[in-house]
Amino acid sequence: MITINKKNNEITLKAISKDSKVDPLVILEPGVATLISSEKTIYLCIEVTDCCEDLKSTIENYIIATKYNLNIDVDSFVALFKDKNAAFQAVVETVMFAAHKQIEMKVKETTEKQFDLGFDAKYQDLLKNSEIKLEFVNFARDLQDLPPNVGTSVEIANRIETKAKTVADVKISILNKKQIQDLDMGLFLAVNAGSNVEPRLVVLEYTGDPKAKKTALVGKGITFDTGGYNLKPSNFLENMKFDMSGAAIVSATVMALAKAKAKCNVVGIGLLTDNRIGGTATLTESIVKSMNGQTVEITNTDAEGRLVLADGITYAVHNQKAERVITVATLTGAIDIALGKWFTGTFSSSDEFYSEFVTAALKAQEPIWRQPLIEGHLKAMKCSKIADLVNSEPGRQAGSSTAAAFLDSFAEKKQYIHLDIASTADQSKRGRAPMTRTMFELLK
Numbered sequence: 001m002i003t004i005n006k007k008n009n010e011i012t013l014k015a016i017s018k019d020s021k022v023d024p025l026v027i028l029e030p031g032v033a034t035l036i037s038s039e040k041t042i043y044l045c046i047e048v049t050d051c052c053e054d055l056k057s058t059i060e061n062y063i064i065a066t067k068y069n070l071n072i073d074v075d076s077f078v079a080l081f082k083d084k085n086a087a088f089q090a091v092v093e094t095v096m097f098a099a100h101k102q103i104e105m106k107v108k109e110t111t112e113k114q115f116d117l118g119f120d121a122k123y124q125d126l127l128k129n130s131e132i133k134l135e136f137v138n139f140a141r142d143l144q145d146l147p148p149n150v151g152t153s154v155e156i157a158n159r160i161e162t163k164a165k166t167v168a169d170v171k172i173s174i175l176n177k178k179q180i181q182d183l184d185m186g187l188f189l190a191v192n193a194g195s196n197v198e199p200r201l202v203v204l205e206y207t208g209d210p211k212a213k214k215t216a217l218v219g220k221g222i223t224f225d226t227g228g229y230n231l232k233p234s235n236f237l238e239n240m241k242f243d244m245s246g247a248a249i250v251s252a253t254v255m256a257l258a259k260a261k262a263k264c265n266v267v268g269i270g271l272l273t274d275n276r277i278g279g280t281a282t283l284t285e286s287i288v289k290s291m292n293g294q295t296v297e298i299t300n301t302d303a304e305g306r307l308v309l310a311d312g313i314t315y316a317v318h319n320q321k322a323e324r325v326i327t328v329a330t331l332t333g334a335i336d337i338a339l340g341k342w343f344t345g346t347f348s349s350s351d352e353f354y355s356e357f358v359t360a361a362l363k364a365q366e367p368i369w370r371q372p373l374i375e376g377h378l379k380a381m382k383c384s385k386i387a388d389l390v391n392s393e394p395g396r397q398a399g400s401s402t403a404a405a406f407l408d409s410f411a412e413k414k415q416y417i418h419l420d421i422a423s424t425a426d427q428s429k430r431g432r433a434p435m436t437r438t439m440f441e442l443l444k
Helices: 053-065 074-078 084-098 121-145 153-164 177-182 186-192 240-259 305-319 333-342 351-364 375-380 399-408 436-443
Strands: 002-004 011-016 033-036 041-045 070-073 115-118 171-175 200-207 214-225 265-275 287-289 295-297 324-329 344-348 368-370 415-420
Touching: 011 074, 041 053, 053 084, 070 074, 074 084, 074 115, 084 115, 084 121, 121 153, 121 240, 121 436, 153 171, 153 200, 153 214, 153 240, 153 265, 177 186, 186 265, 186 287, 186 305, 200 240, 214 240, 214 305, 240 265, 240 305, 240 324, 240 436, 265 305, 305 324, 305 399, 333 344, 333 399, 344 351, 344 399, 351 368, 351 415, 351 436, 375 399, 399 415
Parallel strands: 002 115, 011 041, 011 070, 070 115, 214 265, 214 324, 324 415, 344 368
Antiparallel strands: 033 041, 171 200, 200 265, 287 295, 344 415
8 A cells, every 4th residue: 555745654765875875884785775773764775877777676676575664755766866757757656566466366365565655745746647657557467467267358348347437538338249240350250269258349438639639559458378279388378368468558548548637539449359279269271351351361370469459450440530550469479589578669650650659658767669660571471372461471580570560551551559568568477567658658
């Protein structure tokens, strides 16, 4: 639990740098905390740099590890940095993130720790902004953490609907399998074909400014990915419950924007299903017709995310009349090799849209890295003898870029950004809901 300026705990956490003048018993090494019992104060040594990532990492690690209920002297952290507002944002959002009571299903659950944030009143507006963002970041994380036998397409859709009903001005529509069939979403249905759980298309709409460009956020929602008939080996099945992260993130973002009463025009589209094997599952080398009419040869049933997203993009452009589209997905293993846990891979066919997005990512303090997206990548996806496209380019070259090019071909020349969060969606078996904050800052 987090309180504000109550000072209701016995011990206070203060930040220092290696150059601070403090009690000689305090260890002045970055990342090290020292309790001075006579002062009822813990001094946490911070590495002072222009980048907030070290600050956030140090705070997160400490908040997770500490056994104490603490008053946190936010002003002591802020005082160490030139950009006071950025430092304040980094501190409070990281505490809210790390202190969140995550889902447990144990007989004896972990006791929730208490933290009180103490700071100057001039930061009150910044706090409100951060509180809204982190409420919905943490909501998305809770959806990510659901085990796959609980977090089915139906259950996740229901939980999003329940949360949406608490937020004013959000319109939510949940489409069932029959309605998805009526839309001719062939690619989405091909992924769901082997499942005994119906798919769900979750649509959240918020119009804070009807004159603003309509932006669609389209999220991959594969609640568990076996790989289909291109079956994953057992070690690659680990963490596949997080394959629905994109749908959770886009849904949370729309609700956060609505709660903040942002002046934007946005729709979130989450495509929820699992990807299984079975007697009715889609076979490799099947040819499937997409919602926009293009045919796709399924060269790899484990490249299913781009299939559901392709129909989601078409729904955004045709049915929601979106002028800009962002897709969010745990899409490729190749991005993990390229960027690791440090950056979300970002692809765009529009320099103008990407420039706006970079500004938002910097403000949100979420690292991104632009990856190439060229005509040659799409040509590689046109190698089928029968269909317009394949869903997986043969070979191992530029797998993240060819996947993004496949998706861009469904955007029908609209401004488009793709976010590959395969290496940033989760860590240590817990969801992190990346890019929620960036998309919020982009559209608020």
